[in-house]
Amino acid sequence: IMSREIIAVIPAAGVGSRMQANKPKQYLKILDKTILEHTLSVILSHPAINHVILAVGKNDPYLSEMTLFPHQNITLVEGGETRAESVLNGLKAIKNNQAWVLVHDAARPCLTHQDLDKLLQIDDEQGAILAIPAVDTIKRANKQQDIIKTEDRTELWLAQTPQFFRCDLLRNALEQGLSQGANITDEASAMELAGFRPHLVAGRSDNIKVTRPEDLALAEFYLTRKTL
Numbered sequence: 001i002m003s004r005e006i007i008a009v010i011p012a013a014g015v016g017s018r019m020q021a022n023k024p025k026q027y028l029k030i031l032d033k034t035i036l037e038h039t040l041s042v043i044l045s046h047p048a049i050n051h052v053i054l055a056v057g058k059n060d061p062y063l064s065e066m067t068l069f070p071h072q073n074i075t076l077v078e079g080g081e082t083r084a085e086s087v088l089n090g091l092k093a094i095k096n097n098q099a100w101v102l103v104h105d106a107a108r109p110c111l112t113h114q115d116l117d118k119l120l121q122i123d124d125e126q127g128a129i130l131a132i133p134a135v136d137t138i139k140r141a142n143k144q145q146d147i148i149k150t151e152d153r154t155e156l157w158l159a160q161t162p163q164f165f166r167c168d169l170l171r172n173a174l175e176q177g178l179s180q181g182a183n184i185t186d187e188a189s190a191m192e193l194a195g196f197r198p199h200l201v202a203g204r205s206d207n208i209k210v211t212r213p214e215d216l217a218l219a220e221f222y223l224t225r226k227t228l
Contacts, residue, residue, distance in 0.1 A: 013079020
């Protein structure tokens, strides 16, 4: 497995509207570094990852404030309107079709090398994602937010990132899904539509995605206690 080229693709073109902040959430600071810098440093410091492709918004004004750029192991590409389009733009910048791609959310700064190691052991063209088994009771609701039923949580998992697939297979799946107008919320959903059955690799629950204002304090707590 060690001979594989592994490239990380990080879509960072989103505006993070749920954050109610004055800038995209990946540029908010925790412990004197932007969320994106925390995320990139975990990825860049992993010995198995060869390169990072970062998909950013056109004329992104915040990038220049970050001390990481220019960086020899980071290539910038222009992001798209949606996450799927940003990831696809990143994949198109990869010359080696047989490379393996690790797609990771810009706003998941608490990822550990321990979880990355578990994911990188997968060498099967179905690919794999980090996920955690649902521990809360899961309710299905109608549009009025009334409970319709309680789901059986034993078969339910909460998807995280990174999500890990071979470059050509993921690129084809995303192109196919986008051309069909499918609702692609993560890379695995595109692969599922293309007939693959990605593996679930049990990750850590502190690999949170900073989405709402209260997540910042939690991410800061995890980052202060973190050892790679």
